[in-house]
Structures are given as structure tokens and as C-alpha cells.
Amino acid sequence: MTRVGAARADLPAAKSPALDEPLRLRRVTPDDVLTVAGAAVGSLGLTWIIYERVLPLTGALGFWVSWYALFVIFYLAAAALQWNRLVVRDRTMGVLVSTGGIFASAVVIEQIGYSFVKGLPAISHLNFWITSSALVGPLSPLSVGGMLHGAIGSLEQIGLASLFSVPLGVAAALFLAEVGGRLERPVRAIVNAMTALPSIVAGLLIFALAIITLGLPESGIAAALAVSIVMLPTVTRASEVVLRVVPGTLREASFALGASQWRTVWKVILPTARSGLTTAVVLAMARGIGETAPVLVTAGFTNYVNADPFHGWQATLPTFIIVNILDYGQHANYVARAYGAGFALMLVVVLLFTIARLVGGGRPGELSARQSRKLRREAAL
């Protein structure tokens, strides 16, 4: 019987590692890379021969689909030649899953790039950004007309809609997260129910309620009301999720130090949840700015700049796009302007996201560069 810990004579002597190297779980070996590359190239060749030369099929999409299918088969075969069954299954699923991720990213880049490329003829003219389509006719070249009226309308309406929905939504989320009580269940149920409301129905509702029954004119403010109906449940739900994630210990510590509830919320909870709240608000605003159908129903459309959201029809970027495509789609210039407006719309969305990043800041407790410099300066004194 051997003593515990004594070296066994039949095992090879263990090599003592000179350094304590951490074991790297994920190592991309040349084998992996070559298998993927080989499968890709091989399937490309086979697809080219069979698809283009042998079978009477046409179309780029079919080519890509065949290439992908053959790639997976080739990879499976190449892997089966080298590794055991477990590893083959693991690697193949990895490849399938990775292509799903690549596909999703490709779609986003395609969307943004497509609008940019197709709209380039229009957006490269300065008049596109600073004039409206008041003087645009079917034969007008791209050097006439622009989307200024849409931009002004969009910005005004999203500003008004956010003014209505964001404070109310965050307050309702604070109610659900902080106060609760008997009303919590019904309010939460109704907020969840309203996220299911289709935006066109919200537009029809404002049309029937505010415009027909109450006599509000078809204007930007009516569209802002419709959009705020769409935004309110989104803001509430997303903000509530963010507020609930704030650790309970922070809240309890604040109470233990003698703060009242409103001071706790104002000084502790809201700053902690700041980045999450800005993300929630920005996502809701991005959704609101892209609403087309309810705005068309409540604010109409016009070719002129209308900076007054309380009187008269107002155009927004999405309604500009849809009117240009559906009503004037047979003229290429109109379609180019629509693409340009689409690109401008996405620029606004990306701008909103960037503002959210800057305003929201990092995680709670994370100092900005300026704050950490100031701290270091004061600590050195």
C-alpha cells in the first residue's frame, strides 16, 4: 500500500511547469482555421460548377444558399475525417451558430449601407438638407428640394411626444418599483397590455378621439399624442426593469442613514439607474421617431415647412419617405430623395444612441476621465 502522495512508479515523471501558465480554454489551432477555409473554398468550387454550369438555375440568392449548404456539408465531412464524433458535433454547431451571428450583423450593415448608397445622389446636394419639397415637381432634378420639412417635423414631434411620455413613464415605473401596494398589479397588467397596442390603432384612436370628437386640428401635436401613446408603455416597462435591478442594499443603506424616500430616490436610485434609464428612454424615442402610419393619420402631410406643431399639417421623415415612394415612386428622383431621408432618419437614431452613451455614462461609481483626474489632483494635495 502506497503512502498518500508518494509518486507512483508506473506513471511518467510529471514535468513541473516553470511558470504558472493559465490553461487557455479557447485556442484556435491552425487545424481549425484550415478546416473552415478548406470547406469554404471547396464548397465554393463545387457550387460554381454545379450551380452555374450543370443545373439550369439562376439567381444570386440561390448561389449563396447553395454555397452555405455545401459549406456546412463539407465542414462536417472534413471534421469527421480528423476528429472524433463529439468534437465534430461541437465544431459544427459552433460554425452554424457563428454564421447566424454573422448573418444578423450583415443585415444591419446592409440596411444602413443600402440607404446610404442609394441615397447618395440626393444627400450629396446641400439643398437636400436645407430646403423642403415645396418647389419639387416630377421633373425636378436632385438639385431642387429636400427634406427639411420632414426633419423639423420629426424633431418637433419626438420632442413633444417625449415631453408627454418620458416623465409620466419614468414616474409610473418609479411607482411600480418603489411604492407598489394594491395598485401595483393592475397598473403593471395594463402597462403590459398597452405594449401590445398596434401603432396604427393608436393613430386611429387619436384621430377619432381628439380630431373628430374633440375637434383638435390635424397637426403635429395630435401626432405627438399618438406617438406618446405608443412610447409610454415601452418607457414604463423598460425603466421598471432598470429600476428593479438597483441593489436593495443601496436603498436600505440610504434609509439607515436617515434619508426620506424621495431623497433616496432622487440622490441614490436615479443616479444609479441613470445609464439604464437613458438607454430605455432612447430606445423608446428611436421607436417613436420611426412611426409612420399613426403620424400619417393624425398629422397629414405637406410639402412645406411647418414649424408650428399646433396648426396645420406637418411632415416627418418617415411620412416623407412613404409619400415619396407610394405616390411618386415611378420617378427615380423621388425615390432617391426617399432613400436620402431614410439615411437621415438613421443618422438621427445613431445620434440618439450616442447621446445616450454620453449622458448616461458608465456604470454607477465609474468616474469619467475628468472626474478621475480631479480626484487624483485632490488626493495629491
Place this chain on the structure above:
Amino acid sequence: MAVALTSARPAPAGDDIPRTIVSRPSRADLVFRGGLRAAGLSSFIITGLILVFLVYRSLWAFRADGLSFFTKQSWIFVGNEFGIGGVLPGTLIIGTIASLIAIPVAIATAIFISEYAPGRLRRVLIAVIDLMAAIPSIIYGVWGRFFLMPRIIGVMSWFSRHISWFPPFRTTVLASSSTFVGSPAIAGMVVSLMAIPIITSLSREVFSQAPQNEREAAYALGSTRWGMVRTVVIPFGRGGVVGASMLGIGRALGETIAVLLIINASFQLNWHVLQSGGDSIAAMIAGLWGYSSANMLSALMAAGLVLFSITLVVNSLAAVIINRSRSGAATAD
């Protein structure tokens, strides 16, 4: 000197009754809580009013057409004969096609982001998916109409010729160049692009909550990465993924503008999904509201009410499934 804490009710000796703690919030707190309660109540009241008004305005249509509102496939302006018998199944068809495409792609993407992607790529992909969710649906609609549709018609006709043993892939008319334009299949494809980011981001969050010790246990027992995903992550995230998929389906059912731009609208039910025709309720409302008399407006509202109830049922079911599941309980909202 000790300060005696007196409870509201002195407990008799030997009894273990918890003392009632009386807390009196300050006046500022009362105002604050009252304000928050008012905000919550006002959301409640606003949405309640909306629902009441919606039902009130659609009553005419239900009373005039009765149950045939759900079975008629016509929308005759003059005779006030309205029926959603064609567009209601059309909505469900487009939603089904969208889910069939979106759910596998979204789950694969979520698994990739949470399990396979290295650190920096993961952050980039999360931002990309968030951006994909924020892109307005009209951009997808325009892309689908001008980019996707001309290129995918070839594939559609291939399917209808070679997979004609599957009845929905057949066409009722002799295939020509315009048969496949504006079909529910293409509309479903574009709508799936809008459902993918919702399902992906929710599923990714759910997968990232899978307990670390169970993952390590799988590795310790010698499993591969995919084996660990299959046995730990996916069973853990099942409820959350189902809930996320249903939320994505809800979004697909309510999508207006993309369907409006793509589909060749008709009121008859079109279950030959590769052939042009069909419509969804939301797109029909958006297309028709400009022509509506007061009666048609009521019928449109009734159709909107039907769509709202379907989406409501789907969303509520999703919430129940998420809350009851193991993964959802951690991330329940």
C-alpha cells in the same frame, strides 16, 4: 442608559407575536408617494380610456355585421359590408412565416453572442443588435420592396415549381413574372427582420443568466462547448426563449408599414404564400383609412380591436411563460 423600545402592543410573556412597527412617513414623503401613485393611476386611467373608446367606436361594426365580420372576405364600401375573414388569417400567415424565419436565426445569434463570441466581438454584436432593433420599420420596408423583392422572386418561383407537393407553395394561376410579386412570403421575410433583434436581445440576456457552477460542472464532466450549451444553457433558458419568441411574434403581427410597402393588398384569404395577394389587418387599416366614411372607420377600429386582442393574448401568454420559468424568474419584468 438604555432606551426602551416600546412596541404598539405589549406581548404577553411566552407568546411569540411579532410586534407591529408603526412608521409615519414625513410630509415630503407623503407628497412624493402620492405623486408617484398619481402617475401610476394616470397611466392606468389613460389606457383604460383608450380601451373604452376603442370598444365604443367599433360597436357599430360588430352590431351591423355580427359574427359574419369574422368570416366575410370582402370590404365593400358602398354596401357597408365589412369582413375580416380574409385579412385575419392573412395576419396569422405572415406572422407564422416571420416566426419560422426569425426564431431559429435569433436563437442561433443569441447562443453565438453569449457563448461563442470573444469579449470584444460580443460587445460590438450587442450594440449591433440594439441598433437593429432601433432601425425604423419603414427602412426595412423600403429595403424589402426595392432590394429584396426583385432578387428573391427567382427563388420563389423555384420553390413553387420544385416543391409543389407542399400545397401552400403552389400557385393558382399560371406562373408569370408578376405572380410572385408582393406575396405574403416576402412580407413575412421582411417582418422577420424586425422580430429578430427583440428575440435575440431577450434570449441573450436569459442565456447569460445560466448558472456558472452548472456550466463548470458540465465542463468538469468532460463535455464540449456545444454539449455544455445543449445541456445547461438551453434547458435553463427555455422559458425565457419561448417568452421572447412570443414577444417577437407579437411584434410581427402588429407590423404595419413593411407589410404595406410590400404586399399586393387584397381582401381575399391567400394561403398560397408564394403568390401575390393577401394582407394583414394593420396594413389594411393603414391603406384604407383615407377612404373611410364613419361606418368604415368603425369597421377599421373593430379590425384594430381584433388585432389588439390577438397581440394582447400573445403578450400575456409570453409574460406568464417567462414568469413561471426558471430563467424568467431571475429576469422577470
